[in-house]
Amino acid sequence: MIALLDVALRFGAALVLLYAATQKLAAPRPFRQTLQALRVPFAAAVAIVVPLVEIAAAIGLTVAPGGSAALVAALGFAFAGAAVVAMSRGERIRCACYGSTGDATLGWRQLAALPLWLVVALDSFLAPDHAWSGIGQFAGLTLALAVVVAGTQLLAPMLRNRAYLRVLQTQAAGKNQEMP
Amino acid sequence: MTFVWIAIAVLGLLLAVCLLALVDQYRTLELIRARLKLEDNPEPIQLPVDRLIAPSAIGLPAELDSEPYLVLLFLSTSCTTCRSIADGLRKQNSSNLWVVLQQAHSEAEGAQWLANMGIAQDRSTVDVSGDVAVALEIDVIPSVAIYRNGEPLLAQTIPSFRQLTPLLSPHTMPRSVMKEGTVRT
Numbered sequence: 001m002i003a004l005l006d007v008a009l010r011f012g013a014a015l016v017l018l019y020a021a022t023q024k025l026a027a028p029r030p031f032r033q034t035l036q037a038l039r040v041p042f043a044a045a046v047a048i049v050v051p052l053v054e055i056a057a058a059i060g061l062t063v064a065p066g067g068s069a070a071l072v073a074a075l076g077f078a079f080a081g082a083a084v085v086a087m088s089r090g091e092r093i094r095c096a097c098y099g100s101t102g103d104a105t106l107g108w109r110q111l112a113a114l115p116l117w118l119v120v121a122l123d124s125f126l127a128p129d130h131a132w133s134g135i136g137q138f139a140g141l142t143l144a145l146a147v148v149v150a151g152t153q154l155l156a157p158m159l160r161n162r163a164y165l166r167v168l169q170t171q172a173a174g175k176n177q178e179m180p
Numbered sequence: 181m182t183f184v185w186i187a188i189a190v191l192g193l194l195l196a197v198c199l200l201a202l203v204d205q206y207r208t209l210e211l212i213r214a215r216l217k218l219e220d221n222p223e224p225i226q227l228p229v230d231r232l233i234a235p236s237a238i239g240l241p242a243e244l245d246s247e248p249y250l251v252l253l254f255l256s257t258s259c260t261t262c263r264s265i266a267d268g269l270r271k272q273n274s275s276n277l278w279v280v281l282q283q284a285h286s287e288a289e290g291a292q293w294l295a296n297m298g299i300a301q302d303r304s305t306v307d308v309s310g311d312v313a314v315a316l317e318i319d320v321i322p323s324v325a326i327y328r329n330g331e332p333l334l335a336q337t338i339p340s341f342r343q344l345t346p347l348l349s350p351h352t353m354p355r356s357v358m359k360e361g362t363v364r365t
Contacts, residue, residue, distance in 0.1 A: 018193075018196070022193065022196040022197045022200050023200055025197045025200075026197050026198075026199075026200035026201040026203075026204055027200070027201065027204040055193065059189075099200070099204075134185075135182055135185040135186060135189060136185045138185075138189050139185045139186075139188040139189035139192055141192075142188075142189050142191075142192025142193045142195075142196060143188070143192045143195075145192070145196045146192055146195040146196045146199060149196055149199045149200055149203070150199055153199075153200070153203045154199050154202060154203050154206075157203060157206035157207065157210065158202075158206065160206075160210070161206055161209065161210075163220070163342065164213070164220055166342070167220050167339075167340040167341075167342055
């Protein structure tokens with residue numbers, strides 16, 4: 001039971017981190033703007049480094065859980081720190097935690113998530129025997145992420161676009177018939 | 181074997197990033213279409229409520245008043261979308277449909293247009309004077325007005341045949357469309 005909980009916790013956290021990282025890498029601008037709003041120096045470079053660190057933490061959680069605890073905890077503190085900075089300045093700064101999706105602002109959510117990140121870090125550090133960990137599991141996780149993204153985010157706009165293009169095609173066909 | 185797993189993991193990550201980038205591109209495209217008002221969305225038309233607008237009262241045959249479900253489709257001889265909608269009707273005609281043709285210079289020109297489009301003349305009216313559209317205060321073509329037993333149910337623009345298809349039958353008419361565009365008298 002504990003082993004199952006450990007796997008669920010680590011893989012759940014790894015999936016969240018991977019999703020956040022790939023979103024930021026796919027559309028880096030919103031996250032860069034968030035960093036600029038937080039007045040983080042070298043925002044453009046940090047906007048690339050943070051998702052890479054998130055990927056490293058996800059790899060750590062799935063491949064070598066014991067060694068990733070510090071990284072996960074550091075990320076949790078960094079997210080909460082960003083929220084504290086935004087709240088202390090009284091500024092509404094867009095989170096961009098998951099790239100361009102969502103309009104949430106930095107604040108209580110990141111603070112509330114900190115204990116969860118610490119629990120994940122503690123689990124990966126303290127759990128005596130991490131079942132089901134290895135590079136194969138991480139590879140499976142990346143493929144699962146790709147499938148989830150394709151099914152939940154890509155399919156709907158792709159079908160809408162296809163329907164829209166069909167309309168354009170019928171209109172273009174009508175226009176061609178109209179021409180002498 | 182480890183190398184293979186590493187390769188799969190890297191490819192999986194790249195795939196996820198590419199898919200999300202594609203999602204971002206679609207979102208941007210939809211945003212651009214929305215800003216330029218190029219979306220394929222029908223707009224409700226407010227029908228007049230201060231006077232009688234049954235088919236017979238606006239210059240259409242009186243027998244239309246008793247049709248349980250009537251789709252009054254306004255097309256124009258000069259719009260490209262109208263042609264594509266008329267083309268679509270060739271494949272999916274409906275016994276509930278009545279076409280009101282606008283902007284024809286004469287009855288003969290209108291009849292010719294309808295014949296070219298394969299629209300039955302016994303289920304259409306050439307509105308040379310534009311009185312029918314004026315009576316319903318319809319100034320956007322193509323558009324549609326739907327009646328049930330002579331009572332106006334809703335009116336909306338029809339930017340494409342795709343938007344007309346569900347309205348051709350009372351069984352396929354979406355409830356959401358009825359709610360949004362419904363103007364009951």
